Amino acid sequence: MRFSGKIALVTGAAAGVGRAVAERLAAEGASLMLLDCDEAGVVALAGALRAQGHGTMTRALDVADPVAFAEAVAACVDRFGRLDLAVNNAGINGGAMMPLWEMGDEQWHRTIAVNLDSVFYGLRAQMAAMLGHGGAIVNMGSIMGQVGMAGIAHYTTSKHGLVGLTRVAAIDGGPHAIRVNAVAPTFLPTALMDDVPEEVWAQLLQGHPLPRLPSVDEVAALTCFLLSDDARAITGSIQMIDAGWTAQ
Numbered sequence: 001m002r003f004s005g006k007i008a009l010v011t012g013a014a015a016g017v018g019r020a021v022a023e024r025l026a027a028e029g030a031s032l033m034l035l036d037c038d039e040a041g042v043v044a045l046a047g048a049l050r051a052q053g054h055g056t057m058t059r060a061l062d063v064a065d066p067v068a069f070a071e072a073v074a075a076c077v078d079r080f081g082r083l084d085l086a087v088n089n090a091g092i093n094g095g096a097m098m099p100l101w102e103m104g105d106e107q108w109h110r111t112i113a114v115n116l117d118s119v120f121y122g123l124r125a126q127m128a129a130m131l132g133h134g135g136a137i138v139n140m141g142s143i144m145g146q147v148g149m150a151g152i153a154h155y156t157t158s159k160h161g162l163v164g165l166t167r168v169a170a171i172d173g174g175p176h177a178i179r180v181n182a183v184a185p186t187f188l189p190t191a192l193m194d195d196v197p198e199e200v201w202a203q204l205l206q207g208h209p210l211p212r213l214p215s216v217d218e219v220a221a222l223t224c225f226l227l228s229d230d231a232r233a234i235t236g237s238i239q240m241i242d243a244g245w246t247a248q
């Protein structure tokens with residue numbers, strides 16, 4: 001029960017990694033603010049967690065909307081009295097892959113808005129709420145924050161930007177006992193990768209030194225370690241969970 005009495009906020013909580021993180025935080029004692037643009041999804045998760053005795057609240061929002069994000073953090077503090085932990089996890093794959101000279105402005109800007117601008121909006125509101133008592137934040141990065149890949153200039157740039165934001169947030173937050181780290185997974189079997197055909201998954205697997213890819217639960221476990229006091233000396237780090245992909 002590492003998070004007994006803690007108040008945690010998770011974005012993209014309705015599915016995939018965010019849902020696994022939220023379930024693990026609740027199982028270890030945290031009360032939760034669950035954010036997602038999928039209102040039915042977060043309401044369903046909150047209902048299931050409440051039935052198990054966990055404190056929850058939800059907000060449906062687009063994390064790329066700075067006003068809505070700030071209001072959600074304020075509503076969390078209003079209801080629970082404080083904010084201790086946050087996971088900026090919501091993200092999109094940005095749609096079709098293509099050489100960057102073919103990519104349109106809208107595809108570029110929307111991906112940067114959801115995957116990167118949102119992390120800035122989140123950090124700004126969350127860190128302000130943690131001033132005075134400290135806290136811990138994890139931003140959900142990707143192997144694409146360390147290396148590039150053909151056809152995804154938008155996604156790769158958003159995740160490289162997230163690395164810089166994480167480092168500066170850690171430096172700004174350090175004197176206030178606010179720790180900020182990033183988790184950087186390789187390919188995961190979530191809805192984000194739904195359109196990847198079987199044979200491409202097989203090729204991707206072969207590109208990793210380890211013969212298996214991480215599960216969303218393993219990504220959630222790493223995230224919760226970084227949020228816990230076990231990681232009290234760790235800030236500004238980018239923790240790879242990539243079956244060795246970026247070691248090559």
Ligand SMILES: NC(=O)c1ccc[n+]([C@@H]2O[C@H](COP(=O)([O-])OP(=O)(O)OC[C@H]3O[C@@H](n4cnc5c(N)ncnc54)[C@H](O)[C@@H]3O)[C@@H](O)[C@H]2O)c1
Nearest residue numbers: 012014015016017036037062063091142187188190191192
């Ligand atoms: N799946 C992968 O292969 C993979 C690999 C590395 C990193 N990641 C990162 O992990 C994070 C979570 O991805 P996932 O694989 O769990 O995807 P997912 O599609 O399963 O879940 C993403 C969640 O975020 C929500 N969301 C999307 N856009 C939003 C918006 N604008 N506002 C609010 N909520 C929004 C979705 O409704 C969904 O519930 C993302 O940041 C992604 O970039 C995923």
